[in-house]
Each structure stands twice: as structure tokens, then as C-alpha cells.
Amino acid sequence: MDDQQNNKKKLSLTALILMIFTSVFGFANIVRAYYLMGYASIIWYVLAAITFFLPFAFMLSEFGAAFKDRKGGIYSWMAESVNPKFSFVGTVMWYASNIIWMVSTGISIWIPLSNGIFGVDKTQQWSFFGLDSVQSLGVLGVLWILFITFVSSKGLDKIEKVTNVGGVAVALLNVVLIFVGIVILFLNNGQMAEPVTMSGFVHSPNPDYGSMISVFSFLVFAIFAYGGLEIIGGLVDETENAEVNFPKGIKISAIVITVGYGIGIFVMGIFTNWTFAFTQFSSADITLGNVAYVAMNNMGYQLGLALNLSESVAMEIGVWMGRYIGISMFLALTGSFFTLAFSPLKQLIEGTPKEIWPKKWTKTKNGLPVYAMYVQAAVVIAIILFVSFGGKGAKEFFEIIISMTNVAVSIPYMFIVIAFYGFKKNESINKPFVIYKSNTHYKWIVVMVTFVIGFANVFTIIEPALHGRYTETFFSIIGPIFFGGVALYLYNRYEKKMGIK
Template sequence: MIFTSVFGFTNIIRAYYLMGYGSIIWYILAAVTFFLPFAFMLSEFGAAFKDSKGGIYSWMAESVNPKYAFVGTFMWYASYIVWMVNVGTGIWIPLSNGIFGVDKTQTMSFFGLNGVQSLGLLGIAWILLITFVSSKGLDKIKKVTSIGGTAVALINVVLILGGLLILGLNKGQMAEPLTAAAFTHSPNADYTSLISVFSFLVFAIFAYGGLEVVGGLVDETENAEVTFPKGVTISAIIIAVGYAVGIFIMGAFTNWTFAFTQFSKADITLGNVAYVAMNNMGYQLGLALNLSDATAVTIGMWVSRYMGLSMFLALTGAFFTLIFSPLKQLIEGTPKEVWPKSFSKRENGMPIVAMWVQAAIVIGIIFLVSFGGEGATEFFKILVAMTNVSMTVPYMFLALAFLGFKKKENIHKPFEIYKSKSFYKIAVFSVTFVVGFANVFTIINPAMNGNLKETIFSIMGPIFFGLLAYFMYSRYEKKNNIK
């Protein structure tokens, strides 16, 4: 579940598309200064609160206070609402590649609607289907995430073995030349300024997002105080190394200029760039095998189809985890009086009413964004910007709560990595600073380039949901005379 929820294969190709080899340094930096320290914090939290059903809410409530925990958890939950909007509409790109070998979502039309509106319609149908299946119980979710995890693993094997095979056939000649400048400068004209380069850091942080989701399943884990920290630690190391190796291997078969400016005649977006790159991998494999150009094109088409099917299964697996776990932590952890009484109703062990309310909210946002008149490229840019910032801000809440967690001696800590006071303080500072620094640059960069709308979208989510959570909890305190 950790691997399915965190590791995103498309993050490798998006990173290479945006920054080339230069992205490796930022991914390693994000792993060392954010992901690994953060993973170790979650390991300690999870072991200490192994019987807690509220996940990260319970962790922060015990470590700081309930209001702080509610605001942080609600913002975090809201980010997954945005994630569901993003993936609910974007998941049809891999399916299109799986069926046709190319992304046809930008040109498809249902009932006379344009491509973006048709994607929105499919996204609405998808949310309804996933919610219905998930409402039948956790066993159904575990089966799908298992398939998704296998799909993620296999597509990475294809990337690495395919890249090494092409490299061998080309007698060790990398498609993208290895130079010192290549590891520090982006071939992408949009990522050459200092501010845009710094803003890329949030992409790296987002690539490691989702680890905290499994916090809501600690109480379901056997021998949790040992198993949970071990699972988190092993996963964190494998994921960090996997990203760096994957980006490097991309250069074995992807000449940046050829692949992203000449190979694809279609408009490249962050939503379809992975399929363009894997199509190119199949094409380059055909050429390396001295096959005809037509045969190489056919191989590229089939690699793209396999990639599409694998990513569809992987995203489906992640969706089943994320449509349930964040909601579980929000509803089961927080005071019941904050929510309508019907939210506590459970069927098949699931908060059934809350799940359908969640579905209605996601569908409403999909409808609003899809029918807002944006083109496909701008549509995905806005969604990715909203998701990145909304999803990473709550990490600072968790990191700062770790200070209170370590100071409270009454909390039993069966597993500790941070044994010295200075060690955990440095880790908290590192995680908080990196996340804050990355988000500031991500927010201001579009405005400095004349795109004020994207800046507003980036910052609107965290502010709105943070204030909404604060007033919701204040209302609960006032109603129940809690000081």
C-alpha cells in the first residue's frame, strides 16, 4: 500500500521532461532533506499510536492539541479531494494509451462536448464507480491495491531493463549526452531561471507525497510497533533510490530535444508526457535493433499501450486507498460532534454516508473545473499546481507536531530513530523549511511570468480549507463549552 500510494512512475518522466538530468539532484535533495526525515518521524508516530484509529489527527492531537490537529488534518484531507479531481480526470489518458497507443483524450467528444469537458464527464462516472466498490469493504480495496502495486513494479522493470538494453545495443552511448552542465542546467527553456528551478523542488516533494496516508491503517497492522516502522523505512529508501535511477536511465534512450520537440506532434502536457516518452523508448529500441522505421514506430505504439494499461492499474490501486484512508482518519479521529450524525454510520466497516458526501464534493469540483473553458494544457497545469501546494502544506503541521511528540515523556515510544534532542530538531527544521521554501517559489513563479491565475489557484486551496477547518472546530468548541 505504501509503494502504491507514494511511488508515481510518471514522476520520473515528468522530472526528466522539466529538468533533464538536473532533476536528479533535486530529487536526491528532496529525499535527504524531506522524505527520509519525514518517513522516520511517521515511523515513530505510528509505533507510538499503534492502536489509534484516527491516524495523523490522533498523532497531532496528542502531541500538540485537538484544534491544531483538526486544521492540519482537514487541510491534508482537502488536498486529497484535489488529488481525486486531478486523477479522476487524468486517469483516462493512460487508458487511452492502453487502448489506442496514443493520447486521444484531447480530441475526444461526448454529446458534442470538447475534450476537457468529456474528461470531466468520465471523471464523474469514475468517482461514482470507485465509491460504490469501496463502500463494500476494506477487503475489496486491498485486492485492487495489490494489483496496482504489482503494475507499478513491472513498469519500472520495463523502464530500467529497456533502457539498459538500448544502452547496450548502442555500445554504451547515452541518447542524452552526459556532461557536468547537464546535471545542473535544464534543457527546458521554461526551467532556466533561478526562481523556476527552485519551484521545481515542489515537484520533487510531491513525488514523495502520500506516505502519511497509511497512518490511518496502523491499527489494522499486525505487530504494528515493529512492522509499521520497518515498512515505512524500507519503502522510503527503495522509493528514493528508484526515482534517481529511473531519471538517469531515461537519458539512455531519450534525447531531450528529439523526444519532446520533434518525436511527438501532439501537444505535450504534464498529463501525457510519460506516454510520449515511453512511446519514444519503444521507437528507440526498434532503431537500436536495426529494424525498419515503420517497425520501430509499431514497437513504440505497443510500449505506450503497455505503459497506459500499467499506469491505469497503478492509479486505480492508489485511488482505492486514497478514497478511503484520508476520510477514515478525518471522521474516526476527530470529535464526532464536529460532523453530522449520519457521518458516523458504518456499513461493511466503512463510513458510508461520509464517502458519498465526499463523492458529491469531488464531482462538483470536477464539473466546475472541466466546464470552465480552459484548454487541455492549462487545465492540467492548474490541477497539478493546486494539488502540489495543497498536499504539501500539511506536512509542515506534522513535522512541527513532532516537536511536541518528542517533548511529551508520558507518550510511550517503543520505536525511536531520533534519540538526541538536537537530531530531531534539525530534522523538523529541515522538513519544515524545505516544504515552505518550495511552496513559496511554486506560488510566486507563475505570477512573475504573467500567470496570476495559476498563482491564485495554488494558494487558494490551503488558505480556504485552513480557515474553514478553524471555524468548524471553533464552532464545535463553542457549542460544547470547550475551552
């Protein structure tokens, strides 16, 4: 009875914004962007925000206000705007992208925990039962998935408490980065570690991003940095005064996240000289999975030097900064994990026709499809074991799973954007909140956002193959193709079962 009462409690505007921060803002994306392209990454993050994130956020605002009483999230939106089959394929592919996210994060979440405990990343030295480090992380990932699923199955009220803590941790991380960066700048008499030049904002110092194909492929990193907003769609009916607060929460979060990324990347240059750092970043011990913690350790070290402290004390400050960042990131990722463990699956099961799924999958306990959550856990665990025991080194391993996540996350956005075109054309749908009032405006926006997503993915898929990394290209495309095929099979079987032509 208590669980039912808690489940009926509506989310406030502040709680909604914190959930959006937990699901969307990735502190590591700031450091990865600087690591890959230096100051030049800012223009691509801003371009991704202007051509994808902000227009997409405004689309979701209109969707959310119009379908504020629907429980199916993006499936309900697309089904009423286009048709159920289109919606089902798009929703399954979107759901699959969250499966891939859980795979990558279930393994990489131990990096921030290691930093939180030791101040540095020691995961590549971990070895259990004779397994190498990558395989050991895979085993830990399996245990983590089981833990998250068990706790999540106990009810939404427990999940909300964790995600609120995660949201605060994410916000504070950016505040700490900016504040410490400004302090270092002041102590160094305004001297930037990475000189500010006009060419630096256009051309990457990274030789790997010297060609146009490589530069364009970076766009998907920028798009991925803004991913996750659509997950909140399943919480429209849980939001207090949703018609007003849901669009407002999305708009506020979208603008703050965009500005936060741009400022954060620039602040990196205050204490990190890219050319010098690249010799460290090129080390075999540095990966896309741990580069954020290495950079923040360096921030603490540079703070110590700016304060004229001894070398040993400066290094100790770096270790404690690494610990703080590690714990904060661990909390933030844990909050995201609890949301993603149930929200996408809840939208998939509750929104789609129940006849598609086995009866056990549709049964709920504590307001959640618990049996389906354990099936989901089994799938994630199987993929983790497959990827982690694939024999790849740590650096290549993380590049592959991050590539899998980027493409798998962004392709389903095209379905939502195309559905928005049908949504605007359908005059029978009540639209209490409208941003795109002109017919020409919304059509142009739909074409632009669809092109940006498609363009980014094409370059991301072909770029590794052009450099001989065929495995990376394979993992980038296999997920969307496989789950798209599974979706069509399931829906066609449903149509035959129900006699739908």
C-alpha cells in the same frame, strides 16, 4: 460476518510495502522530472529525499510505532502531540489535498486508459454530446468518482485486493523502464541518447528553468513525487506486528522509492535526447498529463531501432509499449484511488470528535463511513465540473490542476512535522521505536524539513505570477486557504457546542 472477519485480518509487511508503493511512487513523476529539467532533476529529487522524504518517513515510523493502536491516524498523532484544534486544522487541510488529488486524477486517469487501448493518447480528440475534450474528460471523471465510491463502500477486503494489484503494477513499471533502458544502451554500444556531462546534472536544458526562482519552484515537484506516505498512517492498527513491521515497511519503501526515482530519471537519458524531444514536448498535443506515455512510446520505438528493425516495426513496438504503460498506470492509479477514496476520510471521521460532524457522517457500514463517502464524492464531482468547464485549453488545464495538487498536498506536511516536535518533547508518550535519539538532532531535522516545505511552496506560488500566469497562482493558494478556514469554523463551532473554552 465475512466482511468483519476480513476487516480484522492484519496486513503483512509485504502487503504494507505494496500499499506504500501504490500511494507514493508515481511513475509519471520520473518522466515529468526529465521533461522539465533533464538530468538536472536528479539532484533536486535526491535533495528533496534527503531534506524531506527520508526524515519525514522516519518521523512517521516513530509516530506509527508509538500510536500503533490508534484508529485516527495522523489526527490522533497530532492531537496527542500538540492539541486537538491544531490537529483538526492540519488534518482537514491534509484531507482537502486528497480531494484535489481525486479531482486531478479522476480526469487524467483516462490518459493511461487511452494509451492502454490505442497505444497513444487520444483523449484530446474525445468529444461527447457536443462537448470539447476537456469537458468530456470532466464528465468521465464524474462517472469514475461514482464508480469508485460505490465499489469502495462494499468493504476494505475488496479494496485491499485492488491496491495489491496496483502496487505490483507500479513496481513492474520501474523494472521495465530500467531493463529496457539497459538493453537499448547495450545494443547502442553504450551510447547515451542524452550525453552525460557534469553541467547536465546541474543546469537544466529547459529555458523555462533558467532562473533561480524557476529552479527552486521545481522543488515542489520533487516533494510531490514523495507525497502520500502519511495516508498509510490510518493503517497502523491494521498492520501485523505493527510496532516492528510498520517502521520497517516505511524505511524499506522510502529508500527503494528514492533510489528508484534517481535511476529512472537517468535511464530516461539512454533513449531520449532532451534537445530533440523538447521540440516534440513543446507541441500543443503534449501536456504534463500525457508526457509519460509519449516518452514510453518513444522508448519502444528506440528499442526497435536499436534492434535494427524497420521503421514501421519500431513504431509498432512503440505503440505496444504505450499500451503496456497505459494499462499498468491505469491499474496503479486505480489502486491509489481505492485507497484514497476511504483512508483519508476514515481517519478524518474516526479520529476527530464525532460531535463535529452530522450524525449520518459518523455511521459506518462494512467498516466504512459510507454516507460521508458519498458526500465526499459530491464535493469532488462539483470541483471536477467547475475546473473542466472553465474554458481552458488542455495544456493549461492540466498545469493548473497539477499545481493545485502540489501545493495542497505539501502544506499539511508542515503540520505533521511541527507536531513531531511536540511528540518528541512529550515524555509521557511511550516511544518503542526511536530513530532521532538526540534532542539537538530532532530539533534540527524539524527546522530543516519545515523550511524546505515552506520554501518550495513560496516559490511555486509566486513563480507563475511572475510570468503572468495569475490563474495558476490563484488555484495554488485558494484550496489551502479555503479548507483551513472551514476547519477553524467547524472546530470553533464544536467548542461552543461542547462548552469548551
